[in-house]
Amino acid sequence: MTMESSKVSYYINKDFYESLIEGLKGWEGKSKYAAPDTWREIELLLYREARLLDEGKMEEWLELFSSECLYWIPITPGGGNPLKEVSLAFDDRRRLEDRIYRLRTGYAWSQIPASRTLRILGNIEVWDDGENQVRAKANFMLNEFRAGRQKLYSGWYGYHLKKEDGEWKITVRQVNLIDSDQGHENLTFLL
Amino acid sequence: MGKARQWDELIKRDRVHQKLYTDPEIFAEEMTNIFGMTWVYVAHESEIPNVNDYKTGFLGKRPIIIVRDRENMFRVLFNRCTHRGATVCREHRGSAKAFICPYHGWTFKNNGELAGVPWPKGYGEGFQKEEWGLKQVRTESYRGFIFATINQDAPSLFEYLGAARTYLDQWLDRYDGKNIVVGNPHRMVYKGNWKLTYDNAGDGYHVSFSHRSLFETAARMGENKDMTYFAENPDYSEMTIQYLGNGHTMIDQRPNYKSTGDYWKQQRPQPGREPYEQMIREKYKEDADRLLDQAIGAQMNLNIFPNLLIIGNQIQVIQPHDVDKTELIWYSTTVEGLPEEINTLRMRTQEDFPAFGEPDDMTNFEECHLGLTIPEVEWVSIGRGLGVPGRQAVAENGVISGPVTDELYLRHYYQEWKRLMSEPYKTASKKGVSAT
Numbered sequence: 354m355t356m357e358s359s360k361v362s363y364y365i366n367k368d369f370y371e372s373l374i375e376g377l378k379g380w381e382g383k384s385k386y387a388a389p390d391t392w393r394e395i396e397l398l399l400y401r402e403a404r405l406l407d408e409g410k411m412e413e414w415l416e417l418f419s420s421e422c423l424y425w426i427p428i429t430p431g432g433g434n435p436l437k438e439v440s441l442a443f444d445d446r447r448r449l450e451d452r453i454y455r456l457r458t459g460y461a462w463s464q465i466p467a468s469r470t471l472r473i474l475g476n477i478e479v480w481d482d483g484e485n486q487v488r489a490k491a492n493f494m495l496n497e498f499r500a501g502r503q504k505l506y507s508g509w510y511g512y513h514l515k516k517e518d519g520e521w522k523i524t525v526r527q528v529n530l531i532d533s534d535q536g537h538e539n540l541t542f543l544l
Numbered sequence: 545m546g547k548a549r550q551w552d553e554l555i556k557r558d559r560v561h562q563k564l565y566t567d568p569e570i571f572a573e574e575m576t577n578i579f580g581m582t583w584v585y586v587a588h589e590s591e592i593p594n595v596n597d598y599k600t601g602f603l604g605k606r607p608i609i610i611v612r613d614r615e616n617m618f619r620v621l622f623n624r625c626t627h628r629g630a631t632v633c634r635e636h637r638g639s640a641k642a643f644i645c646p647y648h649g650w651t652f653k654n655n656g657e658l659a660g661v662p663w664p665k666g667y668g669e670g671f672q673k674e675e676w677g678l679k680q681v682r683t684e685s686y687r688g689f690i691f692a693t694i695n696q697d698a699p700s701l702f703e704y705l706g707a708a709r710t711y712l713d714q715w716l717d718r719y720d721g722k723n724i725v726v727g728n729p730h731r732m733v734y735k736g737n738w739k740l741t742y743d744n745a746g747d748g749y750h751v752s753f754s755h756r757s758l759f760e761t762a763a764r765m766g767e768n769k770d771m772t773y774f775a776e777n778p779d780y781s782e783m784t785i786q787y788l789g790n791g792h793t794m795i796d797q798r799p800n801y802k803s804t805g806d807y808w809k810q811q812r813p814q815p816g817r818e819p820y821e822q823m824i825r826e827k828y829k830e831d832a833d834r835l836l837d838q839a840i841g842a843q844m845n846l847n848i849f850p851n852l853l854i855i856g857n858q859i860q861v862i863q864p865h866d867v868d869k870t871e872l873i874w875y876s877t878t879v880e881g882l883p884e885e886i887n888t889l890r891m892r893t894q895e896d897f898p899a900f901g902e903p904d905d906m907t908n909f910e911e912c913h914l915g916l917t918i919p920e921v922e923w924v925s926i927g928r929g930l931g932v933p934g935r936q937a938v939a940e941n942g943v944i945s946g947p948v949t950d951e952l953y954l955r956h957y958y959q960e961w962k963r964l965m966s967e968p969y970k971t972a973s974k975k976g977v978s979a980t
Contacts, residue, residue, distance in 0.1 A: 360765055361818050362813070362815065362816075362817065362818060363818050363819050364819075365815045365816035365819065366816065366819040366820075367819075369816075370888070423815075428728055428729075428730060429728060433728070435888075435891065436884070436887075436888045436891070437727060437878060437887065437888075437891065438727055438728045438876065438891065439727070439728060439730055439874075439876040439891050439894050439895050439898075440891075440895060441730065441895075441899070442895065442899060443815060443891075443892060443895055444815065445815035445816070447813060447815070448813075448814070448815055451761050451764070451812075451900070452899070452900070454760075454761050454764050455757045455758065455760075455761040455900055456757075458756070458757040458760045458761065459757075460756035460757040460760065461757040461904060462754070462757070462904040462907045462908060463903035463904050463906065463907040500910075534728075534731070535731060536731035536732055536733040536871045536872075536873075537731070537732060537733065538732070538733050538734060538735070538906075539734075539903055539906065539907065540903075541899075541903045
């Protein structure tokens with residue numbers, strides 16, 4: 354899985370950070386809820402996304418993302434300031450591919466055996482930002498089983514999506530654990 | 545306190561006993577004799593930058609408050625109301641002129657003095673406020689790093705750091721007098737003994753195997769990146785493992801980085817690498833390589849016994865919770881006065897190893913701990929390098945060094961461990977703690 358597209362990565366620039374941080378200020382803003390058709394499309398995409406992760410189909414899951422995307426798990430609840438803070442993950446497309454590639458090497462001891470996960474989404478909301486762009490928010494409860502123990506993670510997903518060639522693609526996927534700033538044992542599976 | 549143990553039966557030249565990792569009684573003794581009697585890192589001054597700022601933490605398992613008091617003096621206070629025992633401060637960080645116990649309202653100035661109690665007339669004449677201040681712990685700083693100890697007779701921090709001080713200086717002097725600022729931590733927990741981390745911190749032997757997934761990932765673009773120089777027999781490299789005295793150890797990877805710009809070149813690509821590099825090169829021209837190197841770790845693993853690990857650009861703190869539960873707190877760092885682009889790149893660099901390297905280590909620590917619970921298999925082998933002629937060198941300052949996969953650092957730090965564990969524990973109430 355070496356994609357030419359991710360050999361270089363130019364889009365995580367100052368504008369990118371600026372608009373990401375601006376977007377953290379609130380979900381409603383000036384945008385309205387998306388129309389029922391769009392809402393349904395997004396809802397189904399989120400369910401499919403959750404299922405692909407729970408099935409371990411990481412490469413198919415990756416196809417849901419734009420070539421310029423962010424997989425972000427902040428440590429500071431709500432997001433904080435990624436310019437000056439570290440996150441549990443702040444992956445551009447290239448590092449997200451790295452993440453999956455590593456899990457597939459057969460030597461990622463923290464995922465041998467692999468986690469089994471099951472996530473329930475709820476409280477889905479979808480906002481239409483116009484110009485084929487939407488944002489969505491969903492709460493999740495995620496059960497993870499590995500090495501004889503089951504753990505429960507809770508939080509919410511925040512999505513930015515964009516229609517590319519008639520298909521919705523994820524541009525930002527922000528995973529917000531309610532205990533993101535606390536110690537966790539092994540967050541190497543895809544959240 | 546405690547029974548006299550026969551440590552020589554548990555610590556031998558080429559092996560140590562599994563009980564050192566799994567016995568709850570030994571762990572309890574460590575929390576007094578090591579995380580008590582020796583200097584323990586508790587905070588960095590930049591985390592409490594203003595007068596009245598504080599953070600809470602632990603000295604071993606004892607809750608403490610580290611405060612820059614109203615007179616700009618650093619103090620470490622036991623976070624324990626002298627009245628009935630409740631913690632008086634329950635936030636991670638903040639600013640406060642006084643700590644008011646939420647239980648009965650006893651109020652302490654941030655220098656620890658008892659300022660007042662509700663309805664004082666209910667106390668008789670024998671009640672002396674001076675006696676009931678928050679208990680203070682001996683504290684000293686070195687270049688921003690704050691340490692504390694229960695032991696009033698311990699040598700100065702300066703002396704304790706010893707040969708490690710030179711390397712800490714080198715780590716700090718990368719920035720030409722600019723100060724580091726300690727930022728938000730990434731916390732991680734594993735079910736295993738704290739020493740599994742300390743053992744690993746000086747371990748150049750595990751890298752090529754434990755982190756194989758990282759190497760393969762680094763190679764997916766067809767280039768060798770980061771620590772891949774560990775993959776060929778690293779004993780033939782110029783890297784060394786060093787025992788610095790007082791339990792401190794050090795892996796020096798810097799010989800792999802010969803010229804300015806090598807650190808930047810060798811680093812696995814972090815998000816934003818290309819646009820930020822472009823900005824830096826345009827703005828800083830011939831100084832760009834030097835600056836870009838400062839977005840990358842120092843390639844030193846400096847381990848200050850028992851709980852402070854300087855790794856890359858991060859400050860990793862070992863926080864034992866129980867004999868089989870340990871928290872690792874990876875504090876990020878920025879540097880005051882560096883271009884903001886470099887500081888942002890530092891954040892993305894510092895997210896790499898904690899996500900793709902450390903989890904595999906922690907899994908191995910957990911599995912080590914599980915294996916070590918088998919009482920019938922008694923020994924942990926720490927003999928690599930022992931009895932091999934010409935492998936070790938002793939410098940004039942006493943620093944012992946050898947090829948990077950050598951286990952000499954384990955053998956030596958365990959001697960220090962044994963020394964500390966053999967000392968009688970002097971309880972804090974006698975001399976180590978005073979009321980004001």
